Amino acid sequence: MQETCLADLQNLEVFTDVPADQLQWLFDNSTCFDLQPGEFIFEEGDPVDRMFIILSGDLELYRLQSNNKASVAIFHKGNITGLLPFSRATVAMGYCQALSTAKVMACFKENLKELIVRHYELTQALVHVMTSRVREFTELAQQGEKMMALGKLSAGLAHELNNPAAAIVRSSSSLKSHLKSIPDVFKELISLNIQKEEIDLIHGTLVSAVSNPNRPHLTMLQRNELEDEVSDWLDEHEIRDAADMAENFVAFGILAKDLDEFNSHLPEGHLQSVLTWTNNSLITEQMVADIQEASKRIADLVGAVKIYTHMDGGGDKSFVDLHSGIRNTLAMMQYKIKKSGITVIEDFDASLPLIKALPGELNQVWTNIIDNATDVLDGQQQATLTIKTRKDHNDVHVYITDNGPGIPKDKQARIFDPFFTTKAIGKGTGLGLDVVSRIVKQHNGSVSVSSEPGKTEFMICFPINN
Structure with a gap:
């Protein structure tokens, strides 16, 4: 068993340039053991007190995010995990489990101190x-952070798009059914002996109602009172469908x-046919307006996505409007903001100049900070997010403030450190604010x-002449 372990250790590519006596020391101060599929060498939260060298077999390192397994890396023969020289890790950030029968060698923390002092090539x-691992894990975690953010935005965007899309389907279906009744109403109207003056009156009323941009905004009580008045008038004149007509007429003024x-301008017997035609025309107008409004909402959302992702831009900095x-x-996060019951206050300086930046990168800054704020404000009474x-002088400042519980003072100094998070296990990667810090420094x-209870404020500063 021992000879096999030592032979495997000597044949690993990572130790190609390490003298044999140093590998002998590592072997003498380590322990070899076998793993069966499903066994763990460490779990999330365990102390990081050993270095593990994979001599054979495959192991998987993964994390739990919202109770879902997220694979971080697959370790094969020759890979090393756990504690390494000069590493500051103290607690395992994930689970490492054998995927197949494996042989592993472990060297405890106490022995690594001697290794660093006595064995230069091995160290x-x-x-x-370690440096390769940090680089690879950081890239993977950053990609995971982006994918998590994309998932949240996609879910919210799908919900936002669903409402206007459903409205279009509903209105178009109703419009199709409504148009089937138009020929009968037209037949009834055209059979009347209507003078030119009466035609002009009908036409003028319709044009005025449809094109009036200054319809007053009515409260629910005001609208109900006016609808009752119109409904009573229609009932007095024995007009069919008075209730539906009243609602529609009042909506168009x-x-x-x-x-x-x-x-007063129509001959007796013409009123029912004329009002029915007028009402049908207004219904058609309203349905088309509803479809147009819903379509515009979809177009606005798609436009917001396009600008947010900077689809038309390249990799060079350009002059951008921070407010946009x-x-x-x-707009991308509207669903989550509404779902969390958050009031957003925009206090923007209209005279703010454009700054030279990468728009897509800046949007990651806003997304990460606002997303964190919505997480802490979720379910809080009178939750408020203020963006100012x-x-x-030669800088522009952006202040993003929430009235949440605040960040504990002992954690504020580490808030921008990679992998540090105040969220519960599985709720965050600890890279969101690290990404923010790197992007801001890049600019x-x-x-x-x-931060204090009731007020947490992030202040982002950019030079105007970047």
Whole structure:
């Protein structure tokens, strides 16, 4: 068993340039053991106190995110995990489980101290493993963070698109059914002996009702009172479908006094046919307007996505409007904001100049900070998110403030550290604010946070002449 372990250790590519006596020391100060499929060498939360060298078999490192398994890496023969020289890790951030029968060698933390002092080439090889691992894990975790953010945005966007899409389907179906009744109404109307003056009156009333841009905004009580008045007038004149007509007429600003004037210019017996035709025309107009409004909502959302992702841009910095990026980010996250019952206050400086930046990168900044704020505000009474912009000499400042419980003082200094998170296990990767910090620094800016119960404020500063 021991000879096999030592032979396997000597044949690993990672130790190609390590002298034999140093590998002998590593072997003498380590323990070899076998793993069966499904067994763990460590679990999330375990102390990081050993270095594990995979001599044979396959192991998987994974994390749990929202109770779902998220694979981080697959370890094969020659891979090393666990504690490495100069590593500051103290607690395991995931689970490492055997996928097949495996042989592993473990070296405890106490022995690594002697390794660093006495064995330079061996330490050098292990430090190279550590730097490669940090780089690979960071890239994977950052990609995972982006995918999580994309998933949240996609879910919200799907919900936002579903409402207007359903409205279009509903309105178009109703419009199709409604149009089937038009020939009968037209036949009834055209059979009347209507003078030119009466035709002009009908035409003028319709044009005025449809094209009036200044219809008053009515409260529910005001609208009910006016509908009752119109309905009573229609009942008095024995008009069929009075209730439906009343609701539609009031929506387009046709009131009881207008109907009096209408009636005074029409010969007896014409009123029912004319009002039915008028009502049908207004219904058609309203349905088309509903479809148009829903279509515009979809177009606006698609436009917001296009700007948010900067689909038409390349990789070069361009002059961008910070307000546009923030508003498009809010549009992307509207579903989550509404679902959490959050009031958003925009306090934007209209004179803010454009700054030279990468729009897609800046949108990641807004997304990560706003997403964190919505998480802490979820379910809180009178939850408020305030976004403020100001110009300060040669810089622009963006303040994103929430009235949540705040960040504990002992954690504020580490809030931008990679993999550090205040969220529960599985709720975050700890890379969101690290991404924010790197992007802001990439733009020669700065980001800071101040927090106390009831007020957490992120201040992002960008130079105007970047």
